[in-house]
Amino acid sequence: MSKVKGSQAIINCLQEEGVDLIFGYPGGAVIELYDDLCKSDIRHVLVRHEQGAVHAADGYARSSGKVGVALLTSGPGATNGVTAIATAYCDSIPLVVLTGQVPRALIGNDAFQEVDIVGITRPCTKHNYLVNDPEDLVPVLREAFYLAASGRPGPVLIDLPKDIIASMVSFPPRKPVKMKTYQPNTVPHPNQVEKACLACLRAKRPVLYVGGGVILSNSNEELSHLARRLRIPVTMTLMGLGGFPGTDPLSLGMLGMHGSYAANMAVAKSDLLIAVGSRFDDRVTGRLDAFAPLAKIIHIDIDPTSISKNVEVDIPIVADCKLALQAMNSWLDKSPEFNPEKTAEHHRPWIEQVKEWDAKHPLAYMDAGEIIKPQYVIEKLHEFTGGDAIISTEVGQNQMWAAQFYKFNYPRRLLTSGGLGTMGYGLPAAIGAQMAFPEATVIDVAGDGSIQMNIQELATARECGAPVKIAILNNNYLGMVRQWQELFYNRHYASTTMEVTPDFVTLAQAYGAVGLRAKTKGEVEPVIREALATKNVVVMDFSIHREEGVFPMVPAGKATTEMLLV
């Protein structure tokens, strides 16, 4: 078999997988790979910090559905990527992260820029590899892409010793990857499907509780079809937003800690909860024993460990969400038990009840004259983008307001760190999404605290021509923690006031971007209009009501019906 250089084999493998864009940062251990990579057709986006590279690959993956790829050097390059790898892991995002490593002869010798990154990332990757034999290089790369994208997706890391990259390796023809020890079950069991369908038809107060699995498996259409024909209200987790149209009359919006009143009440009173690609996270359930106490539970998930982990499930379906929802729809197509009019009539009183809750306490905020309310900014962003922008968020109040008030009608439009809650995610993720969709409007909804965690990526955005828009909801506070301190710590704002915040407008200009500021409500519209019409990177600094809170709110450890309302 003919041999090729390790670096060329890596490039060939990336091209086999259809990778035409990667995000990275060079260094000594990967200099050889960069030498060949930058002669190939694969585009490389140079970031300003390795965390940004992995977040950008993550934003690229979430928005496009493809596997994102990042390339980092050894030692600090690799460790800088860890937070972003963990971010992707918690949200099941398919990534392949390539890290350089010192030459094999030096591994274990505390060499310069040596770190055991395989050991460090073991608990925050789906799987990881140290390539120790040149002949393993190509099979490992192929396996990594297969693992990242199949089953419950996730990040896979490959540690590449410098001498392996430079050695000659075999390049066998590509065959479908088969792994004896990894065979995720994707096809639902027909008996379980039938049980689930019958339960849906019999239930009087059913609720669909939809998570990120619906987005990851591209099953939003199957889900919408099921919900509409059975007339079942739908609530979504943060990760599930866009899985069902937010403006549909059957949508209850988000549930959980900052969920809508209607969503949390509906779950609490439901007699059947149909969980689809969601995992009963503590931010969703609140106090576990008070979560859906009257409901029988159906749980569709591809990961068996998610089933009956926090809440005992009555009808588990281990399968790909898309295949399971398709199976439910085709069961209904054929079943004499299903009569659309009868079902609609059967569920009508429940829908009316849910609408009553929604009318009683809709998502709302108090207007404050010329003081800018953050929710108003999000509503205006929705209005001016027709609800069709890709929105990334940082973490905290900005994230929750974006989730509540930008009614996501389409999947893969919300990029947010839901599981890990990583501040500094939004800007690099927005760059990744913009690189996947150069024509799309991509907006990072940020806070004045979190934007500073990866602000250096403004240079990346400028350099790679990603005209992302950044909307800073600036309250001069670390707002979410401040809100907790206001409610639960006697307004003792310990370390949540930022005494020094940069002037974001001049900061944007320093990076060659455009900076705009709105200090009054009347200035919000013109600023957004101008930002959206600008082809460059734009930073919008909105001075918002300083002590505005996110409501409803379920205090930690309380039942989800114990909401603090506006």
Added chain:
Amino acid sequence: MKHTLSVLLRNRPGALSRVTGLFSGRCFNIESLCVAETFDPQISCLTVVTEGEAAIIEQITKQLHKLIDVVKVTDVSDGEFVEREMALIRVKAEAATRAEVLRIIDIFRGKVVDVSPNSYALEITGSESKIKAVIDILRPLGIREIVRTGKIAMIRAPKK
């Protein structure tokens, strides 16, 4: 309740640390752990004794299955099984007690594997309760050192 899990995993660097990392990261308890190659040199067998309610054991089993290097997980304590542990015990053996030590180890079908002027090293195999019984009975004679393997286990074959 105690459970003995038998885990077949790929015999490659790092595979064991994925298993132990899973237990420590999720606060699952490891009471004993024993690992060695099987007759297929590419596969290792790991026997782990753990404790927890049914739901915890179910979660441990599923999480182990999820590891890419894990081939198979069996809760051997679900049915009839044989379990064995080996202990090496160094016990004081001076003129007055040498005969007594030999008598005891004979009763438990153990062996003397090392002899010094004032001690014996004993090898003893059996169930956890047998090992405990030997230790209890030898203790008054003066135990210097104990090394135990941890448990290994095998499901009993069907009798028909």
